[in-house]
Amino acid sequence: MSENILKIRDLSVNYHTDRGKLKALRHVNLDIPKGSIVGVVGESGCGKSTLITSIIRQLDDNADIPNGLIEFEKQDLLKLSQDNMRNISGTKISIVFQNPMSTLNPVISIGRQMIDIQYRDKISKKTKKQRSIDMLTKVGIPDPHIQFNQYPHELSGGMQQRVSIAMALQAGPSLLIADEPTTALDATLEVQILKLLKELQEEMGCSILFVSHHLGVIAELCDHVVVMYAGQVVEQGSTYEIFNKPAHPYTIKLLECDPASISQKQRLLPSIPGEIPDLTNLSGGCIFKNRCDQSIDRCDQYTPILKEFDNTHFVSCHLTEL
């Protein structure tokens, strides 16, 4: 494995709620190698968004991080001062949000917003404008000169998402965080945006942390996959390993539930029975035990830890050790 641009070690995040301490993330490890695309997949509430917000240090006030390390380009992001953090976010780390409709201010033209976001650079407005138009061309917006002066509502959702990708990549970040960037778009646009992301990533050489609950998207785009469940990483490895040799029962079930894998008409879509455990009141043992149909006695007593299963493939399950 080459050098890692982002290294997360033993990261835990707690939310203090009325019901008590909610352990949203527990001992998460994650590596993003330079120039690769890492996908994070998991169902709603598994801590994907908490993971992202803790990387950009935008957790809510009721959250705290009891332990962990987020190392980005040899700096621990959690220990940086606010000013230093500000210098990193937006220049070295950029983010593309889920809903393009709320990313852009509806009453300010796209061009003005693209110029405003370059406020750090001491160059003339003309250069900034040229740079923005170049960037719009790069993300495949037709007639960028005209679109530059238009307002967000005059563009379709796909075009708005392209604009936000353009804005995110304008500063040439080394890490792009994409928080379900295609969820608000339809299937054809989704493919286009994914293709675009991949092309831009190859061209600019940045790394991408891609968060999604859509397995198909992850399979198409990512080099590595991290499967999360209820605030823990249950399995991680290369895309090929995860999709062809899944080892954790959760990953196996998740893949079975993918509607794309259904070939015959059926009345009900497959699903994983049961619910995510209550994160404010965790009992010991494996986090997935109550929904797992292969659980054994050991699962109740000991919490499995993430172990090497195969070269770069890590799994946290007792069954793999049998």
Added chain:
Amino acid sequence: MKVAIKRISSDPLGLLGLCLVTLMVVSALGASIFAPYDPIQLNIMERLQGPSAKHLLGTDQLGRDLFSRVLFGGQVALKVAFLSIGSALIVGIVLGLIAGYGPAWLDNSIMLLFDTIRSVPTIMLALVTVAFVGASLTTLIFVIAASSIPSYGRIVRTQTLTIKSKDFVKAEMLMGASLPRILSIHLLPNILGPLLILASMDIPSIIALEAGLSFLGMGVKPPTPSWGSILNDGFALIRNTPWPIIAGSIPLVLATLGFTFLGESLRDLLDPKLRKSL
């Protein structure tokens, strides 16, 4: 702006509204040019006359020319409407922004204040204030403004809360943008559109409120002409002549209709959900 006028003209009711509003504004602003007589000039010899070439709408019980009084009454109506709505808008925006953007305790106390004001009926508030301070144009404007502030403030607060949670505002905060920048560049322009439409639709009800209070003798002081006081004069003389009533009510009806039509047309025009490309 050109497109906006074009759009309004394609809507017949909107066009009618625009014409009526223009007519009212022009006649009120140019009252001193158009009015054939001084509106408070007594002429007992020609009292209680019907319409004639000399007095277009007749005269009242003191022989004052009703047409001139109607024109000058428009000035009072407009002054009250614009001053009270303007000041209510400014205060409402400031308080609403503070409530929406500020800490929760401030939000709660401002909301409590708004609810307290809203729970008092406007007419009652006006009567009480007039009883304490005395009737005058200033009192009238103050009462109307005070009772309109909560409705504007609430809208600003709600909009602020919605927009505050949008990603583009969060991104600005993350980049360390100053409070004035966030408020003036991101929040205010997004709030202003719906607010102005609301305000334009409030104008007719405020004109009617001013006339109503003047009719009750709680508005402008005599001899200042107001549509409400013309109506009151006519009411006292209803058995002698219908003309003061007609002279006082026609402009009131036209102004109310005009502003309502215009407001509705503007709403259709500017509502982001109905707007295609402007």
